[in-house]
Amino acid sequence: MTAMKKYFYIFCLVIFSACTAENITTQIPITQDPPTISIETEVSDNELTPTNDEFSPLPPTILPPLKPSIILYIGDGMGSDHRIAGQFYSVGEVRQLNMDMLPVSGWLITDSYGAQLTESAAAATALATGHQTYNDIISLDIHGKPLKTILEYAQDTGMSTGIVSNKFITDATTAAFGSHVESNSMGAEVASQFIENRVNVIFGGGENDFLPRGVEGCHPEYGKRLDERNLIDEAIDIGYIFICDEESLHKVSPQTDSHILGLFADENIVPPNFPSLEDMTKKAIDILSLNPNGFFLVVEGGMIDIASHFQESENVLNNVIGLDQAVKAGIEFADKNKDNTLIIVTADHETGGLRVDINSNGLKSEDGPFRMPNGTEFFLTWATGGHTGANVPVSAYGQGTDRLIGLNENTIVFDIMLEFLGIQARVD
Secondary structure, three states: OOHHHHHHHHHHHHHHHHHHHHHHHHHOOOOOOOOOOOOOOOOOOOOOOOOOOOOOOOOOOOOOOOOOEEEEEEEOOOOHHHHHHHHHHHOOOOOOOOHHHOOEEEEEEOOEOOOEOOOHHHHHHHHHHOOOOOOOOEOEOOOOOEOOOHHHHHHHOOOEEEEEEEEEOOOHHHHHHHOOEOOOOOHHHHHHHHHHOOOOEEEEEOHHHOOEEOOEOOOOOEEOEOOOOOHHHHHHHOOOEEEOOHHHHHHOOOOOOOOEEEEOOOOOOOOOOOOOHHHHHHHHHHHHOOOOOOEEEEEEEOHHHHHHHOOOHHHHHHHHHHHHHHHHHHHHHHHHHHHHEEEEEEOOOEEOOOEEEOOOOOOOOEEEEEEOOOOOEEEEEOOOOOEEOOOEEEEEEOOOHHHHOOEEEOOHHHHHHHHHOOOOOOOO
16 A cells, blocks of 8 residues: 555544544434433323422433332222123123233132121222221221221322222222221211322212202202311312313313312212213323322222112123223323333122123023124123122232232232332231
8 A cells, every 4th residue: 555545544534533423422312221201392191290399300301210100990899700791792702801901810809807798898998908897897997996098008108199980989999098987878078088188189979978968069969968068168278179070171280280179970970971980090190190209099990889789781881891991091001101000900899690691591680682792692690689709800910919810818909009119018
């Protein structure tokens, strides 16, 4: 190589290196492995950004890792055949409900204290506190002492909390997570404790438990409180936003509204009352997930139980499907939150002794035919109008849920949720 060629190659190499260095400084993206989440200029309802002023400001392109979040779904009265019936009606024999696609499944024993046939108060207390108690008792032990609920543990860790149902929100199943009362009939006291305990999101029916006698709210029936307290006004005074219709639910801003009281019916949310359980669940997740400390949310498909008591087969089918759509909303959140989300879907007990058959059995208690999407017929048969002692299915996703495989006491649900929060399991 001549000296002139040698100097020419050196000159070219220097120029190339300088150009490459310039490109590196201007073209390498800010985000590198491991990936981070970019904050858009306009924050959407679903983005997870801290809103509390006490949190330190973050770099403009990074969000914190999300803390553990729990979504517990309870199909009131939903046994195994309720799920099968909902599956057949909505997706047929081959495909699965969203709840049945969760990777872990098992069975729960539902007996209340003393191996008694349970009802919702005792069964929900077991799920919420990890302790069995007498029937009709809500989150009190057999001696009348308050039992700390998973919602209260979550609040202690700085998590946001929510309670959602398409039934009246003060009924036993949801009451067990945010109150402690001697009887399921104490709806007015349950409502008081919900507000006093500052549950972030309260969505359901039951407006008349929040209003005094003779006072009409958003819905036709008058309030029924005997203490003359207007809990809706009290809630507004301490910072809650109050809403009572579907349009207002959609207008709620998760970025600015952290405490919402939504009462969408006097008692249960049934047509023509709306919103759907799915819509309430989605909005609750949007609001609660903005807390970087995570959240706890319990969602009840309460109308499954009522329809089963009255053996209203079509209503049962539609309400199982409605709960399953709410489960889908939780799964979509978990897909974004990955290993930091725990989802559990179960029931407090079974109602009706429901059985699903492909062929007619000719019994008087049989209902049908109903049809799958492909036209295949199936039939429902009811054994009773009350609760049964049947074990109920449980499906789950998240850390520690492998313990649900097989047959377990329903109190294990609380233990798994507590340990997911990093809190040592209770000691009896």
